[in-house]
Amino acid sequence: MRPVLLWFRRNFRLADIVKVMSVFFLVAWASIAQSADISVRMQGGPVDGVLVFQIYDSPNAFGDFRDPVKEIRTPIDASAVYLIDDVPAGVVAVLVYVDENENGLIDKNFIGIPKEALGISNNYRPKGPPAFNRAKINVAEGSLTTIDIELYKVLGRRGRLGVGAGVIGRSSPYVGSDTTVLQPIPAITYNGERLQWLGPTVQYGLAGSGWWRLAASASYRIGVYEEDDSLVLVGLGDRDSTMMAGLGLRFEVPSGANLSLRYEHDVLDKIGGGAATARLSKGFQAGAFRILPQLQVNWLSSELTNYDYGVAATAATVTRPTYNTGSSISYEAGIGTFIELTEDWRILLSVSAEFLPNEITDSPIVAEDSIIKGFAAITYVF
Known part of the structure; x- marks a missing residue:
């Protein structure tokens, strides 16, 4: 024991010990004072x-x-x-x-x-x-x-029903078309523990409730054009709407971001094929505003891409030759905004730009290399 004490005295002066203890107590006091x-x-x-x-x-x-x-x-x-x-x-x-x-x-x-x-x-x-x-x-x-x-249940006893009015918009990428689709829609929503109905999309939770969640999904896919939208589209026929269904997977990833993956197929077989998306988003709060920037990758099967942007041999003309797009991958960037007016009333806004790949822009019926999409709604949640 004595050698240890001698070593301690040779290497540590009393002044040094006092300094160390002073710093320790100051840090401890600052921590207490700031809590x-x-x-x-x-x-x-x-x-x-x-x-x-x-x-x-x-x-x-x-x-x-x-x-x-x-x-x-x-x-x-x-x-x-x-x-x-x-x-x-x-x-x-x-x-x-x-x-x-x-x-x-x-x-x-x-x-x-x-x-x-x-x-x-x-x-x-x-x-x-x-x-x-x-x-x-x-x-x-x-x-x-x-x-x-x-304490209360956010979803209530039987889920939350929302009603309101909204509008969807979409620019046209087609040659000679200055049509910007603006369509009023009823903004009806339902959020339950498993079932969610958000406009044209329905989801049913299958598994997961924490950092990952799996759901079955179905959505109504609206036809992208009518042939009288532009002279170049005459003879191609109106594009049909159809029902898509598949699976969605969501992950809460580090830094507060969310990763969503989805694949849906044409279950009515009006067009055939399927579509997949991968979306990365992160929310930011500014007062009553919640801002949600997002990046998305879209994949369309050859059936869907050709249906929207191709020209079949039976519809080809001298100025509109046959064109087969094959499948396509596009990239999309957008921003959504959620505005809480009261605990019951809210406004939803979103706008995005989809950047079309060469497989689509090389089509004889396509003039633009991007599509602007928008959505706005005001809803009351019971």
Whole structure:
């Protein structure tokens, strides 16, 4: 023991030890001074199970219910009062949910809406992507902030029905056509634990509820042109609409992004073939606005590409020769916006540009190398 003490004295002076201890206590004190506590009084919860409390200081993370700055798990207490200590001081939002299956995750349906009962600070009850501004509270350094939170089901007892009005638009890439399709549509939506109906698309969740989710899907594919849209299209006939069906797979990937994969086939066999998409998107919150930039790759089978952009031998003319496109791959970039007017009213906006490949632009009936698509709707969710 004596040799150890001698070595320690030779290598460490008292002044050095004092400096080290001073730094240690300063760091510890700064950490304590910059934190706060939150007391949560719960209402409407089950009598047993596990509650998960999450603290968010980032609007973007809160918008996805991912990457909280603090999380605690606790059995449900009969007193219904819970203390969350060592919370970062400043503006934060609190989320609490019932981990019904105790898998450590907030279970979601295919499009990412939570299925388990939850509550949010300020008793904010969004029926879509949550806005940080409506949930935020201010916690002061070293203080205890008491809040009340009541649990509710985002999807209700039987899902959420939305009604409203919308419009879809699409530019025309065809020679001599200045037609921009603007079509009013009823904006009817339904979101349940497994079934989702969003305009012309229906999805049914098959498996997964956390970072990956699988669903069966069906969508109505609208014919891309009528032959009277342009002189160059006369004789080709109107393009038929058809029903597509297949599978979709969604992943929550690091950095708050989402990867969606989908393949659908022409189940009515009006055209034949299929279509596949791969989409990468990431949401950003700005007040009541949720902005969703996205990149997408589209694959169309030769049947669908030829039907939309090719010229059959039976329809060829001197100025419109036979053209076989083969299959095609196009790239698309777009941005969507979700605006929460109230907890029940919202506006949806999206616009994208699809960049057509040479297999399509070389067609004698195609003049443009891109297509602009748009959608807008206002809906009320019950």
